[in-house]
Amino acid sequence: xxxxxxxxxxxxxxxxxxxxxxxxxxxxxxxxxxxxxxxxxxxxxxxxxxxxxxxxxxxxxxxxxxxxxxxxxxxxxxxxxxxxxxxxxxxxxxxxxxxxxxxxxxxxxxxxxxxxxxxxxxxxxxxxxxxxxxxxxxxxxxxxxxxxxxxxxxxxxxxxxxxxxxxxxxxxxxxxxxxxxxxxxxxxxxxxxxxxxxxxxxxxxxxxxxxxxxxxxxxxxxxxxxxxxxxxxxxxxxxxxxxxxxxxxxxxxxxxxxxxxxxxxxxxxxxxxxxxxxxxxxxxxxxxxxxxxxxxxxxxxxxxxxxxxxxxxxxxxxxxxxxxxxxxxxxxxxxxxxxxxxxxxxxxxxxxxxxxxxxxxxxxxxxxxxxxxxxxxxxxxxxxxxxxxxxxxxxxxxxxxxxxxxxxxxxxxxxxxxxxxxxxxxxxxxxxxxxxxxxxx
Numbered sequence: 001x002x003x004x005x006x007x008x009x010x011x012x013x014x015x016x017x018x019x020x021x022x023x024x025x026x027x028x029x030x031x032x033x034x035x036x037x038x039x040x041x042x043x044x045x046x047x048x049x050x051x052x053x054x055x056x057x058x059x060x061x062x063x064x065x066x067x068x069x070x071x072x073x074x075x076x077x078x079x080x081x082x083x084x085x086x087x088x089x090x091x092x093x094x095x096x097x098x099x100x101x102x103x104x105x106x107x108x109x110x111x112x113x114x115x116x117x118x119x120x121x122x123x124x125x126x127x128x129x130x131x132x133x134x135x136x137x138x139x140x141x142x143x144x145x146x147x148x149x150x151x152x153x154x155x156x157x158x159x160x161x162x163x164x165x166x167x168x169x170x171x172x173x174x175x176x177x178x179x180x181x182x183x184x185x186x187x188x189x190x191x192x193x194x195x196x197x198x199x200x201x202x203x204x205x206x207x208x209x210x211x212x213x214x215x216x217x218x219x220x221x222x223x224x225x226x227x228x229x230x231x232x233x234x235x236x237x238x239x240x241x242x243x244x245x246x247x248x249x250x251x252x253x254x255x256x257x258x259x260x261x262x263x264x265x266x267x268x269x270x271x272x273x274x275x276x277x278x279x280x281x282x283x284x285x286x287x288x289x290x291x292x293x294x295x296x297x298x299x300x301x302x303x304x305x306x307x308x309x310x311x312x313x314x315x316x317x318x319x320x321x322x323x324x325x326x327x328x329x330x331x332x333x334x335x336x337x338x339x340x341x342x343x344x345x346x347x348x349x350x351x352x353x354x355x356x357x358x359x360x361x362x363x364x365x366x367x368x369x370x371x372x373x374x375x376x377x378x379x380x381x382x383x384x385x386x387x388x389x390x391x392x393x394x395x396x397x398x399x400x401x402x403x404x405x406x407x408x409x410x411x412x413x414x415x416x417x418x419x420x421x422x423x424x425x426x427x428x429x430x431x432x433x434x435x436x437x438x439x440x441x
Contacts, residue, residue: 007295009038043227043258048265055082080292087288092270102187108221110194113249115145117275119152120283122189133187136176137162138169141193170208203240221247230259234267245272252276329427331388335380379416382406
């Protein structure tokens with residue numbers, strides 16, 4: 001996630017006060033100084049950092065933290081609450097109209113992922129909100145943008161209205177809106193042109209389109225990798241066009257994340273959505289409290305559970321769990337679990353959502369883990385039904401055939417079988433606990 005380095009440094013800062021029976025002004029100041037350095041290193045705006053730490057200290061004194069029974073816990077709670085205030089306190093959602101048409105206009109500089117994330121939001125509106133969306137291809141500067149939108153539209157099952165590059169953006173958008181009304185679309189997403197930098201021509205075009213269609217939302221896409229420049233871009237677009245929210249792309253990357261932390265405090269523009277990957281489902285509502293908890297190393301179990309419920313076939317998952325706890329675990333079950341985990345996204349992001357595990361996420365070689373998962377699935381897919389159901393029959397000759405069929409080596413096949421045997425033993429222990437009343441399922 002964008003805040004991994006910040007999370008690690010703040011966790012170290014908290015160690016100055018953790019476990020201390022009494023909190024002194026000195027170790028409190030030492031901790032705040034480390035948090036200051038961590039925030040500045042993460043590219044958080046200097047004024048925002050200063051005000052944030054002043055608020056933390058003020059709250060600590062006001063709540064009599066120094067005489068508290070658990071001072072370290074209270075300080076963490078105060079830092080958490082102030083961080084939530086900084087990020088926005090409550091998630092800023094998009095309110096779709098129950099009657100009439102909701103119009104959402106996407107703006108942004110070139111290369112920020114504007115077109116792709118517009119399509120992601122359209123997909124989400126269709127599948128999660130039950131909307132009937134249409135997309136207008138208003139970026140007539142780049143032919144590639146129109147073709148990209150059409151391809152994405154086909155992929156997500158959303159109609160893309162375009163008049164090509166021979167008709168200007170203003171006319172395309174106005175006539176696209178007329179088309180949407182005639183065909184009873186209840187949601188319209190408008191893609192607009194981007195530039196490498198903000199200029200007068202870009203802003204005039206956006207202002208003209210805004211005046212013509214009066215959008216309900218103007219969402220600005222910004223790249224998490226650009227640091228504090230997010231603030232400058234957001235301020236410029238907001239001053240000239242009036243932005244209702246930000247869509248932060250590459251939120252799953254290794255960026256320092258300071259711009260995301262600072263932007264609302266400086267510009268007043270809330271982060272509404274984040275792009276968390278390259279897949280069309282990698283688009284999430286921005287929850288300030290959950291992000292604050294992840295920054296402080298508390299994980300985000302709620303988001304992990306929600307993602308699992310969304311991605312998994314829960315009935316099939318329950319049956320799989322019942323099989324395992326009853327002592328049944330074969331290679332079909334192992335392949336099923338590997339595919340389920342793969343649906344959740346990167347292992348780094350999963351570990352970042354589990355309390356206490358974020359510190360280990362940086363040790364994961366994502367490419368190696370994905371490669372091993374693909375190899376293991378290829379090996380299992382190259383087995384016969386009988387072999388998957390009864391792995392004990394896979395002797396040397398079968399191992400050679402499976403290795404050849406999966407494009408792997410006999411050593412890799414044996415490694416998978418060893419991993420399976422270890423997993424089977426663990427499932428056996430769980431099964432005994434379940435049958436003995438060690439826990440209830």
